[in-house]
Amino acid sequence: MKKLLPLLAAYAVSFSAYTDISPSDNVKLALNMYSNQRARQVGDLVTVTVEESNSSKKTEDFATAKTAKADADMPFFGFQIQDATNIFQRFRNSLITDAEQNIPIAEYKINASSSFSGDGSTNSLDQITSEFACRVVDVLENGILVIRGDRKLLYKNETVSLVITGLIRSRDIDNLNKISSKRVADAHIYYETGGELSRGTRPGYVWRVFQVLNPF
Template sequence: MPPPPPPTGGIWQASAGQFSLAEDRRARRVGDLVTVRLVERIRAEKSMEQDGQRNSRRTVDLPDAFPFNKVDEGLFSGGAQSAFSGSGGASQANSLSGEFTVTVLRVLPNGVLMVAGDRRIRLVRGEEQVQLTGLIRPEDIGPDNRIPSTRVADARLRFTGTGEIANQARQGWLSRFFSAIAPF
């Protein structure tokens, strides 16, 4: 928060948070609040397929003279053959909606606002937490001091949960161990 203004001796304090009727009430100073509408929808898909094959054949031709004529003809020949076929795929879809209010932490020299916010909701079976940091342009803020999350630059949005439900959705430590060392 900014430090309080020095006393002037008068009753009217222009910087005490009072606005005139003609003044725009959009966030533009350190400590101002902006409501961010979360409209995140992310979908990612990836698939891969790979085939490979290799054949090789080696033979050695020996002269037809003694002692080479006593060696079986197939003794110095050989070959190798290998084949590989693999495929994989991954798909993920996430959606996050709602809104919460963040605070202007800093005003950069170009007028861009650095914001951050943290919301924790304690539920019966755990706690949910949403954190957001990023940069916003004052001209992107609506007259109601709201901005969509898609207009937040360098956004760091983190959504985590704790409690029984989050613990049940997580793989156990022994399963994680075997997944990490399994060669297949």
């Protein structure tokens, strides 16, 4: 009997503690035990796997040509205006010699041409691969989650800043609480580097200004 009393006392204490748990606490306990821990409310964290790549290729060819030509030949000025009005007739008479010979006028020719041709091509390939946690900052009325994540790394005087914002659906999150950036709607991904290496590979201000002013 003496051994049974401690067991009854322990059972009574555990039963009273269980009865103190509210129904809402029971729901939370069940969710924590059986759910897959996907982000679903403000403050929850979700891991975003950033796998973005962009490639572009552009080629342009341009050519233009223009030619203009004008010829005139007036060897006998008098013959050309013999049927003209009196004004031109008097002008003709002033140019005729005593021997009634017409004054020859020199012929002229104009030839002009212009041409331009140019070509250019560009190739670019950008790729970002990263994985970091984002925080749910808002939940819309339809259940869409608004997320935002910031990451900044400093390595050997080089800084790397990565910011991502967007909208995700809870059902797109896998069992490991991860989601691909390809499933982020209205995604804004900012990737920026800075430091001595970045400055060394970037053209200077004078060169960039010259490129803007260069007409060719």
